Amino acid sequence: MEFSLIECIRALTQQPRDDVRLGIGDDAALLSVPVGQDLAVAIDTLVEGVHFPPGTAAADIGWKALAVNLSDLAAMGASPAWALLALTLPQPNQAFVEDFAQGFAELARPHRLALVGGDTTRGPLSISVAVHGFVAPEKALVRTGAKVGDAVLVTGTLGDAAAGLHALGNPFQADDKHSSARDFLVARLNRPTPQLAAGSALRGLAHACIDISDGLVADLGHICTASGVAAEIDTALMPLSPALMALYDDASAQQFALTGGDDYELCFTVPMARLANVQSDLSRIGCGFTRIGRIVEGSGVKVRGANGEWLESGHAGWDHFA
Ligand code: ADP
């Protein structure tokens, strides 16, 4: 194809929006923020060998580069609108860029997200995406609002992405059951689903919210620090996928769930009186969720083991994979 790389990206990610006055092609994009909305902005960078393994399919990298950013908007309860893409490539590779843009567009399209500009440079493979979304003033889900007595909940299942990364480097028996479980876990690593609908549903319900990118204990720890509280969680309550349990023993599965990153589920706190509302609102959008603990006075995250004992943070049983 004689398209330039930028023209190829533009063509594959086209998304008409009234609030984009001027998109890709000029020195800057011109955008209209809706009256009465706050602009929520976030940026994340993926570096080959650090944030995804070398050899990851270009389409998966494109999906994930956007997904991790949309997850940040989800955790704020914001609705996505626009993105900027800074692509650093070892060499101008049309096939790579085409596949990358297709993976990016596959996730952007259902959210009506428009790619409005970016930058393309040469260097070690690295991708930065900046996203912009809207949220009503005072309605954003922040990390600072957790209160003593709140329940701690998470969407979906935990530990899948970290187990997927582990499984990539460790061959299993090649029977159907194991290979489909492995495929599921690797897909959770390469194609995370940002929980945008859940984030929107939790506006006005959750006291605090964060997306799980670094692992449950680490990210819930950020809520605790920001809110000046502590959390107690139970390993026995960790939501584990059938695939994770099919490939790993209980102890390993729980370690992945506690400390494994890259799941991009939401962890949030709600006052007990609103649990029924959370139940009905998340069920209505088909979002699974699990109550895993509670907010208490103090600092840090305390983890209760399967037999009710408190686990030490240095305990081999739960920071083994950190
Ligand atoms: P400038 O030198 O003015 O920064 P560029 O040649 O870098 O212009 O970019 C030309 C146009 O293409 C700009 O509108 C820019 O936003 C867009 N663009 C460049 N790279 C990308 C990319 N990777 N993704 C999306 N848009 C891009």
Ligand code: MG
């Ligand atoms: Mg430029």
